[in-house]
Amino acid sequence: MKYIIQNPITGKKVFAGELIEDTFNKKVKTNQKLRILDSYGIEASVIEDLKKRGCKKIVLQEDGKREYAVDFTTFYTKAIKKAFGNSSYQFYLPMRYWEEVTKEQ
Numbered sequence: 001m002k003y004i005i006q007n008p009i010t011g012k013k014v015f016a017g018e019l020i021e022d023t024f025n026k027k028v029k030t031n032q033k034l035r036i037l038d039s040y041g042i043e044a045s046v047i048e049d050l051k052k053r054g055c056k057k058i059v060l061q062e063d064g065k066r067e068y069a070v071d072f073t074t075f076y077t078k079a080i081k082k083a084f085g086n087s088s089y090q091f092y093l094p095m096r097y098w099e100e101v102t103k104e105q
Contacts, residue, residue, distance in 0.1 A: 003046045009086045022056040041090035068098035
């Protein structure tokens with residue numbers, strides 16, 4: 001299932017990620033990282049829907065090179081829930097909680 005969200009402030013539609021079986025996959029770029037929290041945001045509406053659908057894992061693919069994974073329960077319970085700047089309400093989980101799955105080659 002693909003998630004496309006519309007930012008309530010800018011009106012811009014963006015691809016938020018895809019749920020494949022029980023894993024949510026999100027492609028990110030390092031320039032999208034919220035440096036103050038060392039984290040990428042995932043829209044709250046997406047996270048709540050993933051919870052209802054029984055998501056078990058979240059995988060970030062950073063710049064098409066590195067992959068990081070975290071179990072959904074850890075993400076949901078430890079993430080910081082906040083809206084910054086022109087973003088919608090999002091969940092932010094600092095990178096220290098993620099496990100690097102693949103290393104840059």
